[in-house]
């Protein structure tokens with residue numbers, strides 16, 4: 001039984017876990033963080049003490065605690081599936097940051113476990129669907145005022161990614177956002193994915209990272225999407241989405257309100273990072289998730305969306321390895337989604 005205020009336990013208190021804790025405790029109505037767990041026990045127990053909340057001995061203890069109504073998973077990718085399955089075993093609501101799991105088989109297991117619960121309990125952290133720009137694009141597309149969508153030119157650029165970043169991570173960690181939001185935008189399904197490796201950037205890279213990469217995605221309705229992924233572009237956190245229609249082009253703008261004209265130049269800022277670029281989208285995402293849990297009606301990105309994204313990222317990595325276009329096949333979508 002959920003009280004009036006949703007008591008949230010957080011597993012993994014790193015960069016985004018800390019962001020989301022602040023967001024839930026200072027911005028979101030109807031919820032508060034009551035406990036955390038992280039493998040860095042010494043360091044994060046201190047944080048729990050400072051916040052005056054419980055530090056649990058394990059993720060499992062947090063999930064099964066009667067003092068925790070819902071779980072937020074912001075630990076590393078490899079740990080998501082196991083925690084989501086344990087939350088489902090307790091039939092608790094769980095918000096899992098993307099990706100739902102690091103392979104499509106694990107995502108399929110989560111879908112199967114959630115179907116057994118008979119209702120939606122999982123939401124996945126695909127927050128682009130809550131960005132004002134993407135929501136406006138969706139309305140413009142659905143209006144058909146510019147005819148049918150023919151193709152999209154997209155780019156997902158990070159200023160830098162660090163030496164730990166590898167070629168597959170550019171797809172599984174980074175391109176996964178476009179892979180989710182674009183089929184939602186088009187209300188269409190992917191039928192193939194091809195990875196193309198252009199000339200490699202040499203300054204900020206290493207042997208295990210080919211950067212940039214291009215993914216070419218095709219949909220059931222014949223739309224072709226070119227997606228550039230550049231994780232060391234150095235000039236900013238730059239997200240592009242150009243939608244080419246039969247008689248018009250629709251596109252995203254970087255959400256800034258000022259420019260500076262000075263010394264014979266005219267400068268418009270570019271977001272420095274994901275926290276800044278999608279700040280409002282994260283806030284909307286979490287308020288609607290909390291509302292959904294309190295009303296027992298989740299409507300955000302589901303385990304099925306996590307499964308679909310994982311099938312495509314797996315095929316994208318296969319295409320990089322094989323150097324050929326990969327056709328994708330999805331399981332039948334269960335009726336609860």
Ligand SMILES: NC(=O)C1=CN([C@@H]2O[C@H](COP(=O)(O)OP(=O)(O)OC[C@H]3O[C@@H](n4cnc5c(N)ncnc54)[C@H](O)[C@@H]3O)[C@@H](O)[C@H]2O)C=CC1
Nearest residue numbers: 012013014015016017038039074075076077079097098125
């Ligand atoms: N939706 C979005 O835009 C974003 C999503 N993410 C996702 O959020 C997750 C976390 O990313 P970051 O915060 O950047 O990583 P991070 O490395 O800063 O934090 C991860 C935390 O998880 C902890 N951890 C590792 N193994 C654990 C385990 N078995 N149990 C509990 N805690 C464990 C680590 O000690 C660390 O504190 C990743 O899956 C990432 O893909 C990250 C950034 C943005």
Ligand SMILES: O=C1[C@H](O)[C@H](O)[C@@H](O)[C@H](O)[C@H]1O
Nearest residue numbers: 156157158173174177231274
């Ligand atoms: O998870 C993330 C963040 O969501 C950013 O949006 C991406 O640009 C980043 O590459 C990825 O790690």
